[in-house]
Amino acid sequence: NVLSQTVEVPSATTSPSSSFARPLEHYNSLIQDGQLREDLQQRAALEKLDQMQKDLRGYSNERSTLFSKVNCTKLCGRKQPKNMLQMLKCAFNKFRLLLSLQQLFSKRKPPKGSYIYGDVGTGKTMVMDMFYDHVETAKKKRVNFHGFMLDVHKRIHRLKQSLPKRKVGQMVKAYDPIAPVAEEISEEACLLCFDEFQVTDIVDAMILKQLFENLFLNGVVVVATSNRGQMSCKQEYCQTLRLDSGIDYQRRNRPAAGKLFYLFIVFIITVTRPRSLKVHSRILTLAKACGTIADCTFEELCDRPVGVSDYLEISAVFDTVFIRNIPLLTLNKKTQARRFITLIDALYEHKVRVVLQAEALLDDLFVHEHHDHHDTHVLLDDLGSSLAIFTGEEEVFAFQRTVSRLTEMQTEEYWVAGDRSSK
Ligand SMILES: Nc1ncnc2c1ncn2[C@@H]1O[C@H](COP(=O)(O)OP(=O)(O)OP(=O)(O)O)[C@@H](O)[C@H]1O
Numbered sequence: 568n569v570l571s572q573t574v575e576v577p578s579a580t581t582s583p584s585s586s587f588a589r590p591l592e593h594y595n596s597l598i599q600d601g602q603l604r605e606d607l608q609q610r611a612a613l614e615k616l617d618q619m620q621k622d623l624r625g626y627s628n629e630r631s632t633l634f635s636k637v638n639c640t641k642l643c644g645r646k647q648p649k650n651m652l653q654m655l656k657c658a659f660n661k662f663r664l665l666l667s668l669q670q671l672f673s674k675r676k677p678p679k680g681s682y683i684y685g686d687v688g689t690g691k692t693m694v695m696d697m698f699y700d701h702v703e704t705a706k707k708k709r710v711n712f713h714g715f716m717l718d719v720h721k722r723i724h725r726l727k728q729s730l731p732k733r734k735v736g737q738m739v740k741a742y743d744p745i746a747p748v749a750e751e752i753s754e755e756a757c758l759l760c761f762d763e764f765q766v767t768d769i770v771d772a773m774i775l776k777q778l779f780e781n782l783f784l785n786g787v788v789v790v791a792t793s794n795r796g797q798m799s800c801k802q803e804y805c806q807t808l809r810l811d812s813g814i815d816y817q818r819r820n821r822p823a824a825g826k827l828f829y830l831f832i833v834f835i836i837t838v839t840r841p842r843s844l845k846v847h848s849r850i851l852t853l854a855k856a857c858g859t860i861a862d863c864t865f866e867e868l869c870d871r872p873v874g875v876s877d878y879l880e881i882s883a884v885f886d887t888v889f890i891r892n893i894p895l896l897t898l899n900k901k902t903q904a905r906r907f908i909t910l911i912d913a914l915y916e917h918k919v920r921v922v923l924q925a926e927a928l929l930d931d932l933f934v935h936e937h938h939d940h941h942d943t944h945v946l947l948d949d950l951g952s953s954l955a956i957f958t959g960e961e962e963v964f965a966f967q968r969t970v971s972r973l974t975e976m977q978t979e980e981y982w983v984a985g986d987r988s989s990k
């Protein structure tokens with residue numbers, strides 16, 4: 568399922584961490600090596616995450632199996648064990664019952680999760696990944712938000728499909744699939760790390776509100792990164808860590824990957840043909856592709872009803888994507904702009920190389936028109952948190968992130984990381 572697939576998302580940490588016991592040690596060593604710049608905000612966040620990593624040692628959200636074990640005691644209900652074997656079984660079951668009672672009463676309170684937020688490129692993902700890599704539990708998942716939402720929708724759909732069919736004339740019984748979905752996820756993970764937590768529509772917001780309530784009740788510890796401060800988790804379950812150094816590390820001066828572009832352009836013009844991709848039960852056809860390279864237009868990718876599943880499939884199949892004829896993205900082109908943002912998120916997360924041909928330079932591509940800026944936030948406050956739904960303001964934030972990511976995607980470092988030839 569997507570929840571486990573998304574764990575494969577490459578981590579932002581610069582090198583494998585197995586030689587370090589703690590996230591902060593890893594950070595210190597990268598600073599000493601000169602691979603990272605000292606950043607006091609990151610250090611403060613990592614100190615908290617370091618503590619959290621310690622608190623998570625030996626933590627499990629597994630339910631006590633008291634009740635299943637009580638059933639096992641049926642055997643002991645016999646008046647007299649008839650033979651030695653039954654006596655032993657009876658004693659063993661009593662012992663298990665005692666053990667599970669003890670587990671039930673000594674169940675640890677879950678450590679608080681963390682909500683890491685701050686401006687684009689300030690190192691939120693990197694810090695979270697450093698923490699994630701050092702948490703010892705096997706029941707941990709690192710997911711990206713789009714993939715996670717897709718997975719949740721699929722699970723809801725599956726559960727609804729599995730309900731008995733309603734007979735003609737029969738009343739529809741209200742069925743709430745969220746709690747069972749949360750139950751499934753809680754069985755798979757006691758630590759859930761979300762990259763890029765963002766709520767883009769009201770339906771998702773409502774699902775998430777209920778889902779998180781249930782996940783927290785089931786003892787799942789949540790860590791999330793976001794550009795938005797408002798989406799704070801309920802205080803009881805999450806601490807807030809702010810990264811506001813003001814430095815966008817994605818925009819640091821790094822060698823650009825310019826020369827590679829030219830070679831690809833020559834190649835692409837000569838040998839492309841249409842390619843059909845299977846996305847769930849649909850077919851997505853791209854007009855021009857060749858091997859692991861897709862030569863697309865903005866219209867093809869963002870101006871028709873395509874969405875996150877299509878973008879994830881494109882990211883899995885192609886290591887290089889050309890996007891031609893990108894127009895100026897005003898808030899009047901909100902739908903297309905949203906798709907473009909989601910597309911770049913998916914390509915970035917999968918280290919796909921992109922070549923853009925646009926009407927304006929990157930920094931001028933998104934046009935922020937003040938008069939089109941709705942300041943209406945839909946807030947869901949009763950969770951103790953507020954989820955800001957995509958408004959004009961949200962898009963401005965998302966645009967900033969996209970520009971920052973596209974800047975990083977121009978670096979040699981990014982292009983080298985995108986090399987799938989040896990994988
Ligand atoms: N202290 C640092 N010194 C040097 N490079 C850094 C530092 N912190 C982060 N980086 C680099 O900056 C880039 C962006 O970091 P990261 O993706 O974690 O930022 P982010 O805040 O999650 O960005 P976004 O808002 O786009 O999600 C990464 O390549 C990361 O390795």
